[in-house]
Amino acid sequence: MTKNIRIVLADDHPIFRKGLVEVINTTPGMEVLAEASNGEELIRIVDETQPDIAVLDVNMPGTDGLQAATRILARNGTIKLLMLTMRTDEDVFMEAMDIGVNGYILKENAVSDVINGINAIMNGQTYLSPSISGLLVKKNHKPLEKKNDFLQHLTSTELRIFKLIAESKTSKEISKELFVSEKTIENHRTNICKKLKLKGKNSLLKFALEHRGW
Amino acid sequence: MTKNIRIVLADDHPIFRKGLVEVINTTPGMEVLAEASNGEELIRIVDETQPDIAVLDVNMPGTDGLQAATRILARNGTIKLLMLTMRTDEDVFMEAMDIGVNGYILKENAVSDVINGINAIMNGQTYLSPSISGLLVKKNHKPLEKKNDFLQHLTSTELRIFKLIAESKTSKEISKELFVSEKTIENHRTNICKKLKLKGKNSLLKFALEHRGW
DNA sequence: ATTTTTATAGGGGTTACCCCCTATATTTAA
DNA sequence: TTAAATATAGGGGGTAACCCCTATAAAAAT
Secondary structure: OOOOEEEEEEOOOHHHHHHHHHHHHOOOOEEEEEEEOOHHHHHHHHHHHOOOEEEEEOOOOOOOHHHHHHHHHHHOOOOEEEEEEOOOOHHHHHHHHHHOOOEEEEOOOOHHHHHHHHHHHHOOOOEEOHHHHHHHHHHHOOOHHHHHHHHOOOOHHHHHHHHHHHOOOOHHHHHHHHOOOHHHHHHHHHHHHHHHOOOOOOHHHHHHHHOOOO | OOOOEEEEEEOOOHHHHHHHHHHHHOOOOEEEEEEEOOHHHHHHHHHHHOOOEEEEEOOOOOOOHHHHHHHHHHHOOOOEEEEEEOOOOHHHHHHHHHHOOOEEEEOOOOHHHHHHHHHHHHOOOOEEOHHHHHHHHHHHOOOHHHHHHHHOOOOHHHHHHHHHHHOOOOHHHHHHHHOOOHHHHHHHHHHHHHHHOOOOOOHHHHHHHHOOOO
8 A cells, every 4th residue: 555645734713724624634635734723833834744745725813824825835845835815806716826736726625526637646646626627717718709899890801910920020010911012011010000999109010919819 | 208318420430339329328318319529410400409418529520629619519509519538638627618618528528417417517517527627727827937937027017007908908097007207108018018029010019918817 | 771880091199119320437357 | 346237318210100181993782
């Protein structure tokens, strides 16, 4: 049999913590070494027990989860961290990722998520709750209606030119590529700007760069 | 009892497809309406059956999963799409997200992932395999060395100006914000361009926009 | 059949960005 | 202590992008 995964916990809610301990200790191959109710305590028990992974709540009195994570990783970069959180806060999530946390799970998620998360992390992966993934995706995920909303107003010629602009091409370059006058391209630019309600220097270039791939 | 979730499948591997059908049809509340072995077929059966969700492979002969997804969403934006993939290819994943796919699962993942994914998507969420989540995280996680690699050449003043340029501000606007001459800002622009080896109109703006957030 | 949109091309003007310089005071490094 | 880098400010020029127009032929919509 392989060694147990050695785990420490930190959460300021005793009942929730009790539940976590129960879930983990009844899972074969995992054991809870110690518990903490705040960040300072966690840092201490991590030093003492040198666990494989620490599961910690973001919101704790005094030293919170993010601060504790930063300090733990500064002392020992090999310790894995699985962050638990009550709410879906994008900023907090991003900060946790920047710090170098290995997983991020919503407390409202199933207990199996915690077990899956621990296994995934010990396996070298990064684990996010599915509901967290949604957050990340929405950033890229401008819905279709929105795309069409303004792309549908452009004619096919305008769209072709728009895409070339998004490739950082100048009107002169585009005119050569399409065998038309430079002035024609400039007219198209003007019309595209009007349709997209863009005003000001380089606004079309900026917009095109930001929406490259549409 | 609520209505079954109506599902269509597309995958060019018959055996894998057989397995998928089995998994879904033995899950209460889900039923497979039709199957396809390529993108064109999928588009046709989606038109015919009007399912709630289509589960489709990225890699298929002829019209592939991405093309099929684009065309299906163009016809009916309410149909949900769950994408399956063999390999973890970041570009393909990003493209799928841009197209508006609702979920993305590795074929090597557990069958329960497909069921979980379908349920999550029908519930309005976006579903990603845990192993995919790791990909996303690495993006934000641009290692420190790389950032410094070219930012270290910029002085603090230049860096401040660089960030304002990345916010699409003009030299005039920046000069007012920093209480210096417009000409000073232009000089800094020139110096920044030299340090970053940028040449040509708007090249700094383009670069700054692309590296916003650094 | 008539009107509108689209694609083409141009005149003429403003502005922002980029490029080449010089110059001075301060700070930093050699 | 000199030399180099930095931050400031300017002169002068070129060009691309944008903005205001007109105009014509073809295509599309009414």
